[in-house]
Amino acid sequence: MKKYRVVYNRSDCIGAAACTAVDSNWVMNTDGKADLKESESKLDNTVQEKIIEEKDFPAMLEAARVCPVVVIHIYDFETGEKII
Numbered sequence: 001m002k003k004y005r006v007v008y009n010r011s012d013c014i015g016a017a018a019c020t021a022v023d024s025n026w027v028m029n030t031d032g033k034a035d036l037k038e039s040e041s042k043l044d045n046t047v048q049e050k051i052i053e054e055k056d057f058p059a060m061l062e063a064a065r066v067c068p069v070v071v072i073h074i075y076d077f078e079t080g081e082k083i084i
């Protein structure tokens, strides 16, 4: 089954909440920024990463597309190719 790596540049999130409207993987935090649920926190939580399966890809892709500051990126887990 295909897998994807999601890399979220949390430090640049402006709290628009668009991601949470289209994908249940996202939740707003009390600090005004979004959190990627069940993700690995890196670099003092300025970056969050998560591996997702194919079934979660369409909603995650939509979240990445609607983010106005383009801080959600998705890579093919096997090849490392950047999808968005």
Ligand code: SF4
Residues within 6 Å of the ligand: 012, 013, 014, 015, 016, 017, 018, 019, 020, 033, 034, 066, 067, 068, 069, 070, 071, 072
């Ligand atoms: S859509 Fe982008 S800017 Fe808005 S809360 Fe989600 S990650 Fe942050």
